[in-house]
Amino acid sequence: MYLTIPHNISKKYLYQDIFRKHMRRKIVGQGHNSKAVTLPISWIRENKLSAGDELEVESQGKSLILSAAKVTGPNKVVLDIKSKDMMFKRYLNSLYQFGYDEIEVRCEDELPLNLIESEAKEMIGCEIVSHTGKSCIIKSMATELSSEFDVMLKRMFLIIRMMFDEIVDEMQRKDCDKDKLQEIAGMEQINNRLVYFCQRVLNKKGYKEPSKTTFMAIILNELEQITDSLRDLSMLLSESRDMVSKDTVRACAKLSELFRDLYGQFYSFDTKRVGKMKRKRISLYSDCYKLLGKSKGNATDMLALHHILEGLGRIHHLNIGLVPMSLEGK
The missing domain is CATH 1.20.58.220 (Phosphate transport system protein phou homolog 2; domain 2)
Incomplete structure (x- = not known):
């Protein structure tokens, strides 16, 4: 199974998300009983963090995972389709796998709602929450647990x-x-x-x-x-x-x-x-x-x-x- 990405998604964004960035950091002494490491400025900017913000810290064996605790809003994307292009079903499913929480589907002609509803049933935890003649919104209604x-x-x-x-x-x-x-x-x-x-x-x-x-x-x-x-x-x-x-x-x-x-x-x-x-x-x-x-x-x-x-x-x-x-x- 290969991930198909619509043309309207930036390749730069795609590569940044798919390929993990591996960096080395030295442990710095801070007082008698504390140690510290610096955080990459690119990660700080990407997550819109500043001094004083809290981070979630999770220990997994030899790995220490830092997560931005600040909520930056739902993960949304817009998918433009043509009703006769059956590839849109693959695009839709790929966006779901990619991790988007809200997908707005827009169609330049009549929206193939029946086909979209059928595809949405394959997306565990997602539902169509609204629709018009030319657009609909599919939203994640559940939180995925590791x-x-x-x-x-x-x-x-x-x-x-x-x-x-x-x-x-x-x-x-x-x-x-x-x-x-x-x-x-x-x-x-x-x-x-x-x-x-x-x-x-x-x-x-x-x-x-x-x-x-x-x-x-x-x-x-x-x-x-x-x-x-x-x-x-x-x-x-x-x-x-x-x-x-x-x-x-x-x-x-x-x-x-x-x-x-x-x-x-x-x-x-x-x-x-x-x-x-x-x-x-x-x-x-x-x-x-x-x-x-x-x-x-x-x-x-x-x-x-x-x-x-x-x-x-x-x-x-x-x-x-x-x-x-x-x-x-x-």
């Missing part, structure tokens, strides 16, 4: 596990339940809402362990891509008249098992499991490519194997990243 991130992330893992289990069950049946497969595909939208919310939390507050914020953003992206592959596989099976081979069903079951291993690694990392997962991955890659050679006459089989290989690649990317994260601080 503590909610881990809960939402675990729900994503569990939803993907459920999707895997139910897809394999349907593939093993002689007659797939088309409605059930479409229901499984619909779980992707549930996961998307969780991904968007968690991206918003990271952009607004960062992760509870600041050094892992970037990695958590990568995890969200990879989990969303895995969900997309499972959605596409479900829709393929629901719309196709052809059955997939038993070998392809077994390949999907092995992929499901690998994802369960990944889930175990994320919440309880084990170096011994790394080698086992690597051997399983290499074996599954080999099996899938051999099956592709045998499935030239069955388009459904070939496409199903393509989605399985997509998911396998995403799981591999996540597994690689878990190693340095798990060893941090040891």
Whole structure:
């Protein structure tokens, strides 16, 4: 998932917000029992602070986080759209993930309110609070808590596990339940809402362990891509008249098992499991490519194997990243 930014947002502002500024400061002695550090003047000016203002100080292990306690007003943005430009839905969602608390949507012709309402439902905690014929305001009605991130992330893992289990069950049946497969595909939208919310939390507050914020953003992206592959596989099976081979069903079951291993690694990392997962991955890659050679006459089989290989690649990317994260601080 890539962040799409409308043309009317300054690139300078974007770069300042996305890329964290790392600076070094020396500790200065101040009396017998106190120490002090100076604050960057650019940060002081950006937050409109002056001598005597209070700061929030939060200790997180080896990190000390300073936040401006002064309220500078809601975070607002205006989005200009055209009703026939369907990309506005992506712009809107990106602004939500970016952390804006109030989004005013303006349309030069008739406002596509139904489409905007549909998109707003994907934005956890936000509602349309007012609208006219050519504009509307979407406002955040809730405060995002950093503590909610881990809960939402675990729900994503569990939803993907459920999707895997139910897809394999349907593939093993002689007659797939088309409605059930479409229901499984619909779980992707549930996961998307969780991904968007968690991206918003990271952009607004960062992760509870600041050094892992970037990695958590990568995890969200990879989990969303895995969900997309499972959605596409479900829709393929629901719309196709052809059955997939038993070998392809077994390949999907092995992929499901690998994802369960990944889930175990994320919440309880084990170096011994790394080698086992690597051997399983290499074996599954080999099996899938051999099956592709045998499935030239069955388009459904070939496409199903393509989605399985997509998911396998995403799981591999996540597994690689878990190693340095798990060893941090040891």
